[in-house]
Amino acid sequence: MKIRKLPKDKLDFFASVVQQFGEVHAPVEQDGKYVFKRLSRWSEARLDYPRTILPPKKYFFPPRETLFQFREGEGYLPCTEGLDKRAILFGVHACDIYALNILDQVFSGKYDDPYYQARRKNVAIIGIDCWPDEHCFCRSMRADFVDHGFDLFLGELGDHYLTFVGTALGDDMVLATGPLFQDVSPEDIDEYKRRSSSKRQGFKLDIEIRDLPEIFEMEYRSEIWDELGEKCLSCGSCSMICPTCYCYDVVDDTQLGSREGRRNRSWDSCLFATHALVAGGENFRKSRASRIKYRFYHKQRGFVAEYGRPSCVGCGRCISVCPVKIDITEVINKLRGVQNAPCR
Amino acid sequence: MPLVDRVPSYDTVLNRNPYQPHLARIVRIYRMVEDNYLFTLRFFEDRLATMFRHQPGQFVMLSVPGTGEAPISISSSPTRPGILELCVRRAGRVTKALYRMHTNDVVGIRGPYGNGFPVQEVTGSDLLLAAGGLGMAPLRSLLWYALDNRDKFNRITLMYGSKTPGEMLFREELVSLVDRKDMTCLLTVDRDPTGTWKNYVGLLPKLFDHAEIDPARTYAAVCGPPVVYKFILERLLALGFPKDRILMSLERRMKCGVGKCGHCAVGYKYTCLHGPIFTYWDAINLPEMI
Numbered sequence: 001m002k003i004r005k006l007p008k009d010k011l012d013f014f015a016s017v018v019q020q021f022g023e024v025h026a027p028v029e030q031d032g033k034y035v036f037k038r039l040s041r042w043s044e045a046r047l048d049y050p051r052t053i054l055p056p057k058k059y060f061f062p063p064r065e066t067l068f069q070f071r072e073g074e075g076y077l078p079c080t081e082g083l084d085k086r087a088i089l090f091g092v093h094a095c096d097i098y099a100l101n102i103l104d105q106v107f108s109g110k111y112d113d114p115y116y117q118a119r120r121k122n123v124a125i126i127g128i129d130c131w132p133d134e135h136c137f138c139r140s141m142r143a144d145f146v147d148h149g150f151d152l153f154l155g156e157l158g159d160h161y162l163t164f165v166g167t168a169l170g171d172d173m174v175l176a177t178g179p180l181f182q183d184v185s186p187e188d189i190d191e192y193k194r195r196s197s198s199k200r201q202g203f204k205l206d207i208e209i210r211d212l213p214e215i216f217e218m219e220y221r222s223e224i225w226d227e228l229g230e231k232c233l234s235c236g237s238c239s240m241i242c243p244t245c246y247c248y249d250v251v252d253d254t255q256l257g258s259r260e261g262r263r264n265r266s267w268d269s270c271l272f273a274t275h276a277l278v279a280g281g282e283n284f285r286k287s288r289a290s291r292i293k294y295r296f297y298h299k300q301r302g303f304v305a306e307y308g309r310p311s312c313v314g315c316g317r318c319i320s321v322c323p324v325k326i327d328i329t330e331v332i333n334k335l336r337g338v339q340n341a342p343c344r
Numbered sequence: 345m346p347l348v349d350r351v352p353s354y355d356t357v358l359n360r361n362p363y364q365p366h367l368a369r370i371v372r373i374y375r376m377v378e379d380n381y382l383f384t385l386r387f388f389e390d391r392l393a394t395m396f397r398h399q400p401g402q403f404v405m406l407s408v409p410g411t412g413e414a415p416i417s418i419s420s421s422p423t424r425p426g427i428l429e430l431c432v433r434r435a436g437r438v439t440k441a442l443y444r445m446h447t448n449d450v451v452g453i454r455g456p457y458g459n460g461f462p463v464q465e466v467t468g469s470d471l472l473l474a475a476g477g478l479g480m481a482p483l484r485s486l487l488w489y490a491l492d493n494r495d496k497f498n499r500i501t502l503m504y505g506s507k508t509p510g511e512m513l514f515r516e517e518l519v520s521l522v523d524r525k526d527m528t529c530l531l532t533v534d535r536d537p538t539g540t541w542k543n544y545v546g547l548l549p550k551l552f553d554h555a556e557i558d559p560a561r562t563y564a565a566v567c568g569p570p571v572v573y574k575f576i577l578e579r580l581l582a583l584g585f586p587k588d589r590i591l592m593s594l595e596r597r598m599k600c601g602v603g604k605c606g607h608c609a610v611g612y613k614y615t616c617l618h619g620p621i622f623t624y625w626d627a628i629n630l631p632e633m634i
Binding site: 078114117249250303 | 354356357358360361362363364365366367407409410411412413414433435436439450452595596597599600602603604605606607609610611612617631
């Protein structure tokens with residue numbers, strides 16, 4: 001991989017060059033929280049943010065989108081509105097890029113999801129280094145570093161960014177700045193490695209995932225699930241803000257008295273009571289306990305069977321939004337029979 | 345080279361879109377049983393009508409314009425191409441709207457989806473089909489596939505039970521199979537208010553008393569409501585059927601049919617991709633399956 005370094009005091013200039021490649025979106029402060037948003041000026045960007053409310057997933061798999069328009073006599077016409085929009089997401093954390101790599105697998109395979117894939121092609125990603133806060137456990141989920149899924153990744157290096165060039169497009173961005181990027185010295189590499197090991201010490205949450213699928217199988221009938229079911233409100237917040245949740249609902253929307261309409265899809269949650277309901281009234285996950293168990297089971301056990309790793313990346317969003325303070329790391333440690341402990 | 349010069353791409357949305365419904369015409373509505381009509385469909389495009397091929401046990405996503413989409417198993421056999429027969433229960437929003445439609449009305453179809461019955465693997469073996477109630481809908485495709493490829497299978501046995509003769513799906517067709525010498529067709533009803541039923545009266549598992557079954561060389565395909573699974577599986581296991589030769593067809597509420605939307609997940613499998621046909625061994629290993 002091509003690795004260069006960028007002086008931090010030249011970041012403004014770099015951002016102005018990047019603008020030529022499409023509209024720039026970056027984390028912006030909003031009511032004390034952070035959201036990915038189109039920048040009106042570069043100074044709005046807050047690259048030292050802890051986490052955004054919604055993950056960058058919203059750019060590729062929006063909360064609500066139209067798949068088709070239908071008209072009598074013409075049938076279902078695919079909607080391509082907005083799919084060709086060029087954008088650059090500036091300042092995406094490693095866990096969120098990792099999550100997009102996971103969604104790439106879900107939205108490809110035997111059947112490609114063409115809407116997601118089109119946006120993924122047309123939206124570039126510039127990643128940035130971060131420092132763990134009290135909710136981060138990406139290191140436990142092996143998502144604290146990414147080696148692909150970005151066009152550029154800016155690693156922390158004192159007064160420089162160690163810049164990993166992930167794609168030809170990323171390289172074009174570097175080259176478009178002229179002589180801005182510099183060669184990396186052996187001292188830079190030593191410094192980067194030093195910082196990387198001190199970041200490891202910065203994590204306050206830790207879980208062991210190695211034999212988690214087996215633990216989930218053994219504890220499938222554990223009382224822990226009933227206790228969680230009592231507590232959980234089935235509000236679905238954890239799914240909505242999750243960077244790897246991808247369940248969706250499809251609804252046809254027709255104007256009254258008209259034979260035209262839209263087929264829309266929108267985010268859904270396995271915590272909602274109707275998620276496993278079938279026509280005729282049978283519901284395979286009637287109780288809240290069965291639904292929250294399913295959510296954890298699918299992420300930490302089911303996904304391992306299907307894709308070789310859990311679908312959780314340890315971003316900490318679900319811990320920070322849960323109105324009744326359900327904490328996935330606590331649940332997993334409880335299933336294991338260990339206390340929540342700081343990282344080794 | 346600035347990004348703006350690269351050509352944006354959404355060609356696959358237009359040309360290789362797995363969610364694209366294809367228009368089909370309702371050519372016949374057969375009022376088979378109350379709230380269980382048989383709809384015969386034919387694609388508008390001749391190319392699709394003639395090229396469409398499915399495996400027994402697969403399903404399609406049926407669109408009723410303006411109402412939505414629902415997964416429906418294919419009841420016709422791939423050995424009889426050109427049309428699609430869907431046995432649809434009037435149960436949800438989409439199927440209720442379908443029941444308001446008439447011959448020549450237009451619906452959308454995409455598919456076929458799911459794994460279907462492993463007909464290659466079953467070839468050369470005995471085949472036991474056991475269905476209760478609406479479970480006949482997905483099994484009928486396999487039944488006719490086997491009868492139309494009679495030389496590929498050894499002994500073929502059908503056991504089917506419904507509450508009353510009036511509620512039996514495909515009744516005329518199945519009754520006409522009872523006299524066939526190259527298969528055993530056992531039909532039963534829980535009770536016979538008509539007094540004219542000439543086949544068995546009694547619960548479905550009783551039919552095992554009248555069938556010759558060699559568990560060592562038979563694949564069983566089972567479909568029905570939960571109570572049918574409970575009793576039929578019990579009997580099959582008692583007979584010594586290997587757990588991976590008991591095949592079951594499951595129902596879930598797919599929204600996409602292609603392994604994305606998450607609605608049909610059972611444990612870590614998607615009914616739409618890994619199923620809807622699962623073995624009993626899968627069922628033991630996947631929580632909440634039946």
